[in-house]
Amino acid sequence: MYRPKPNKLGHLVLKVRDIHASVAFYRDVVGLEVSDWIDQHMVFMRAGQDHHDLALLQMTPEEIAGHEPGRPPLEHFSYHVDDVAELEKIAAMLQERGVLIDRGIGKHGPGANSFLVFRDPDGNNVEFYSDMIQIGPDFPPHEPRVWNGLEMETFDRWGLEHFVVPPPPRIQKLRDRDGEG
Template sequence: MPDAPLPAAVTAEPPAPAGLRIGHVHLKVADIERGLRFWRDAIGLEEQQRYGDQAVFLSAGGYHHHIALNTWESAGGDPPPRGTTGLYHVALLYPDRPSLARALKRLIAHGIALEGASDHGVSEALYLRDPDGNGVELYRDRDPTDWPRDATGRLTMGTRRLDLQALLAEA
């Protein structure tokens, strides 16, 4: 599709509704069982359904699926090289700090290395990769009343190192 401005009628449409959510993410993986060891065992999602040995659907709390893994176009494949387009990361939102702390303990128990851990003021986040190189963020939001703001009330998010020992103490 060429880079052309959208017609005025399209740009004048109202924005997406505030209740819009990401329902699920499908990830192309090289090996279903390897993916399950990460998403089910290390992250803790529950297996909901399988399509033979080609796809599996996982969720938290019995939802039909938050994450699906499939090998339809990727069985035995390599992760995309850096410097190419694609998924940067999928973010899983935890309900509170103790839940995020328990997720960190689980990652440690499964030998999963973190790529980073940040306090963004509005949230606290752990960054890692799944076995297929997909970026994963595990995070919790702070209450909006605790978000950092300047004197005009404008958000002032930033990035500081997250204290992992203090987080683990919450588990």
């Protein structure tokens, strides 16, 4: 049976209590650079050439109230694969094995990476991705920008055309609002 061929651990998305305090920490103490924001509730940061290797997601008030210090909530972690064709093979394999796919196949706005997110046996979100923007002197210039979290292009530049499962409820609301659903 087919097995994916990830070639590196990619990025982590952590949920944080105070996104601005966390950005300052990861910028000033860890030394990361900001690549992009989604509104003021998600930021993409990098240590190297990948558009992001850490993303921070602002917790909701309910998540903050239930947060246990020292146990940061992990939204997902990811593995890089070569291309979208590999993501398509992985999606088919996951469906054959009955693995719950959470979202994808899509192409994010920030980072322009293609993605497929699914759940492991403990309910953790795992992502395979490909084709992320590279930033550095050998690549086209990149100016950080603030993406609008209420625009479909921010979540999926392909407008859900390649999704193999229904979109998450918050994305379905965007689709319904735009008259696409």
